[in-house]
Amino acid sequence: MNAASMSPLTLFAVFLAAGAATFLIRLSFIAVEGRVRLPAWFRTAxxxxxxxxxxxxxxxxxxxxxxxxxxxxxxxxxxxxxxxxxxxxxxxxxxxxxxxxxxxxxxxxxxx
Structure with missing residues (x-):
């Protein structure tokens, strides 16, 4: 299935899901800031x-x-x-x- 054969509603749902996933991944780093101590080598990397x-x-x-x-x-x-x-x-x-x-x-x- 390609994007041309998807209904507009399905394509919109895919965009929403991808946006939510990206947002949650970025939010996870912000949410744990100060609560989790990352190793120095990881912060450097x-x-x-x-x-x-x-x-x-x-x-x-x-x-x-x-x-x-x-x-x-x-x-x-x-x-x-x-x-x-x-x-x-x-x-x-x-x-x-x-x-x-x-x-x-x-x-x-x-x-x-």
Whole structure:
């Protein structure tokens, strides 16, 4: 069954259930704050979750093309990503990273 064959009410119920599950998972961390003492190694590991999640979302888009690993100078997304990483390291500015990364991507796409 795909989303197109579901009734609007069923699809709405799925969205509500997914939203409630997400809310309860996030609430669980807030609710236990101060009541449960997490080990220091776990608290340290939690600091890396946002970077790991972002990397997991972005890396396939930069490295893959048509379900194949695409490590080449013709891979404009990979080159723009490398440019963005360099800008981020040099400037520590999210704004400049986005602007320069997108400019690099658009420029390379126009050249291809």
């Amino acid at each position: 939690l600091q890396f979750v946002p970077a790991a999640m972002l990397s997991a979302l972005i890396a396939p888009d930069l490295l893959m093309h048509d379900s194949q690993l695409f490590l080449s100078l013709q891979n404009s997304r990979l080159i723009a990503g490398i440019v963005a990483v360099i800008v981020a390291a040099l400037t520590r500015s999210v704004g400049w990273t986005i602007v320069v990364g997108m400019a690099a991507l658009i420029g390379m796409e126009m050249l291809n």
